[in-house]
Amino acid sequence: MLETQWSQKIRQFKRSAWRHVPSAKWYHKTVDKPSVGTEREKKIISRYAKGLILDAGAGSGRITNHLRTLNKSVIALDISVEMLARQVECGSNICGDVEALPFKNETFDTVNATWVLVHFPNWKEIVRELVRVLKIGGTILFEMSSKEHLNWAKEILPDIEKKYSSAQAYESFETVDEIYEELRINGVRIDQVIPYDFLNSNEFLKFLCGQNESCEKQLFNLLSTAEAIDFWCRIEEDILSSFPPGMSHKNFFIANKIQMVPLLDRNYVNVNMATNLNEAARLAMKIIGQKKEQLLLIYLDVHYYSTLYSKRVRRFHRKLTEIFSQFLPIDPISIASQCKKETLLSELKQGHYHGNFKKDYAYEDENINILRHVSLKEEFSYWAEKLVTTWHETPPNKTDISICDVPFGPIMEYELMKEIILQTPSSVYFALDNEGQ
Numbered sequence: 001m002l003e004t005q006w007s008q009k010i011r012q013f014k015r016s017a018w019r020h021v022p023s024a025k026w027y028h029k030t031v032d033k034p035s036v037g038t039e040r041e042k043k044i045i046s047r048y049a050k051g052l053i054l055d056a057g058a059g060s061g062r063i064t065n066h067l068r069t070l071n072k073s074v075i076a077l078d079i080s081v082e083m084l085a086r087q088v089e090c091g092s093n094i095c096g097d098v099e100a101l102p103f104k105n106e107t108f109d110t111v112n113a114t115w116v117l118v119h120f121p122n123w124k125e126i127v128r129e130l131v132r133v134l135k136i137g138g139t140i141l142f143e144m145s146s147k148e149h150l151n152w153a154k155e156i157l158p159d160i161e162k163k164y165s166s167a168q169a170y171e172s173f174e175t176v177d178e179i180y181e182e183l184r185i186n187g188v189r190i191d192q193v194i195p196y197d198f199l200n201s202n203e204f205l206k207f208l209c210g211q212n213e214s215c216e217k218q219l220f221n222l223l224s225t226a227e228a229i230d231f232w233c234r235i236e237e238d239i240l241s242s243f244p245p246g247m248s249h250k251n252f253f254i255a256n257k258i259q260m261v262p263l264l265d266r267n268y269v270n271v272n273m274a275t276n277l278n279e280a281a282r283l284a285m286k287i288i289g290q291k292k293e294q295l296l297l298i299y300l301d302v303h304y305y306s307t308l309y310s311k312r313v314r315r316f317h318r319k320l321t322e323i324f325s326q327f328l329p330i331d332p333i334s335i336a337s338q339c340k341k342e343t344l345l346s347e348l349k350q351g352h353y354h355g356n357f358k359k360d361y362a363y364e365d366e367n368i369n370i371l372r373h374v375s376l377k378e379e380f381s382y383w384a385e386k387l388v389t390t391w392h393e394t395p396p397n398k399t400d401i402s403i404c405d406v407p408f409g410p411i412m413e414y415e416l417m418k419e420i421i422l423q424t425p426s427s428v429y430f431a432l433d434n435e436g437q
């Protein structure tokens with residue numbers, strides 16, 4: 001089939017796919033529920049969406065409803081009446097076509113189009129129409145699947161494009177440069193590119209896991225509670241958002257319509273690209289290495305409040321650590337043993353990190369108090385036992401550091417770990433591993 005016929009077929013299919021009651025019902029039931037991708041999108045969109053907002057291809061209100069609960073002023077437009085009928089929050093809903101919007105030029109302060117452009121081979125035409133109705137100075141928000149990701153994926157799965165070859169499964173994959181160029185032509189400049197939703201269709205992750213699909217599935221299964229999703233969202237936001245586009249399957253774009261079309265600012269988006277998977281893995285490790293203190297802080301923060309966080313969060317974290325342990329220092333003890341004492345302490349004391357745990361921890365005299373919380377103690381015991389039993393294979397470096405004066409140098413660390421292990425019956429901390437899903 002000719003390229004144009006093929007793209008016409010996909011376009012027609014996507015325009016009608018959600019116009020039937022069963023498909024609209026199915027979409028609403030399966031997609032309109034918390035997931036890492038949705039939570040991240042909601043957070044990013046609610047931060048940048050201002051003034052009069054158009055939610056283009058709004059569907060059953062996954063994003064519209066959220067914006068309306070925040071009292072934002074949103075017009076939801078979709079070609080499917082059946083999808084619009086499922087929106088729960090009241091507001092202006094319009095049945096219309098994103099390819100020919102029923103609005104004057106420069107009407108909206110913000111245009112959001114999530115899970116829309118990615119479905120269409122003619123996404124560029126739709127972008128032009130979205131930009132037309134955007135005011136100068138306004139913001140356009142959308143996500144796109146990453147061609148950088150697809151190119152890396154081909155290294156491990158040469159046939160990967162077949163996965164997206166039917167009209168039903170079609171996705172547009174574009175590089176940041178291609179999107180940058182298209183927006184530039186339309187007088188829009190990218191402000192931020194955020195890779196997100198890392199655990200979804202991520203071939204890079206499979207590469208790190210040795211192409212083991214079950215790793216991804218196991219992690220996904222553990223991500224079914226709000227607490228586990230929240231924990232992972234924080235890791236994505238604070239650490240993984242610095243990864244180059246391509247390490248996640250999708251990127252979220254935040255771009256502004258400017259009066260002057262910029263000519264020579266192609267470096268505006270500082271994309272530090274890696275050309276192959278091994279290089280990408282090295283780059284990822286480097287970034288994680290720079291963020292290890294944040295990783296520890298998120299970890300401690302979560303565990304201090306672990307009465308609020310479910311056991312599932314801890315099991316999710318353990319599974320993640322098990323999978324990534326060959327690449328990343330992701331257990332609390334090995335991260336701690338690599339953090340700079342001064343930086344860590346000053347972060348804790350200045351309260352740089354969100355959450356309140358530092359208020360209680362940072363000024364306490366009794367060293368062991370940092371470990372007083374039962375679940376935190378269990379976690380340290382768990383990891384201490386794992387680490388101590390592997391020390392004979394790789395002895396730790398001789399460094400003398402501490403967290404809030406709890407010593408973590410190898411000798412003291414060993415003593416501390418021994419104490420914790422002896423204090424906590426292993427039946428307690430290993431029990432978590434054996435619980436059903």
Ligand SMILES: C[S@@+](CC[C@H](N)C(=O)[O-])C[C@H]1O[C@@H](n2cnc3c(N)ncnc32)[C@H](O)[C@@H]1O
Pocket residue numbers: 014015016018019056057058059060061062063077078079080083096097098099113114115116
């Ligand atoms: C995958 S859903 C995304 C819905 C919503 N934006 C979200 O993030 O959940 C795609 C939506 O685009 C709508 N759509 C497809 N073609 C359209 C068009 N030409 N004009 C307006 N909406 C369209 C569909 O009806 C469907 O509701």
